[in-house]
Amino acid sequence: MSTPQHSVGRLRTWWRRQQYEPGPLGWLVNPFYIARKELLRSIQGCLSELRGEVLDVGCGHQCYRRYLGATRYVGLDLDTPEARALGVAEVYYDGGVFPLPDASFDAVLCSQVFEHVFTPGAFLAEIRRVLRPGGRLVLTVPFVWDEHEQPRDFGRYTSFGLRAVLEQAGLEVISLRKSVADSRALFQLANAYLYKVTHSRSEALNHLVAVGVMAPVNLAGPVLGGLLPANPDLYLDNIVVARKPRPPG
Helix, strand or coil, X not given: CCCHHHHHHHHHHHHHHHHHCCCCCXXXXXXXXXXXXXXXXXXXHHHHCCEEEEEEECCCCCCCHHHCEEEEEXXXXXXXXXXXXXXXXXXXXXXXXXXXXXXCEEEEEEECCHHHCCCHHHHHHHHHHHEEEEEEEEXXXXXXXXXXXXXXXXCCCCHHHHHXXXXXXXXXXXXXXXXXXXXXXXXXXXXXXXXXXXXXXXXXXXXXXXXXXXXXXXXXXXXXXXXXXXXXXXXXXXEEEEECCCCCC
């Protein structure tokens, strides 16, 4: 028989999962439901192609690990008190050189991290260095979003700028997709605004606002998104698949 504490623990676990992998009821509790649901949908197919030895750069909670076809998985994260407290990453680094050998991975995942990198060229050079020839990179990064994880928020990338910086780093872009390129983006930005102006230290109050105020916006967004014209120039996230070229011959 489940105890009240056990039930609360299961509810908290479900709630945390909804923040990154929202299910059918995620719209009730996740202020960023529209962005997260579409990001997950957009990259799931890409992630299944990341096989062999896979490095997850900026792994955080390792929320996409179970979607990877990896024979070996390594989570890499910035060495900060927050990351250490989370205790999930296998390897930590100082924001410069990855403490990993050259050509040691078949694939790299880097999701919603690149905007926090102040030296993008050097960062991509490290990704290229640890990739084996022909190895793939799946990279996601916001285009339209508010400042977050301050003060470590340094950039936003158009699809053209992202392609250019990847090619300058010696990576070949295979595909580039735009996530939430329709009126749903406006509803998600409205909820991002509401989240910032209503968020408090009271967990109960935050949940109440999410259900009572932001959940209706989560429902309205997809409905109107299907009725109004799409706009490929206004979107939330870039999803890129790139690879390290093989040597000629």
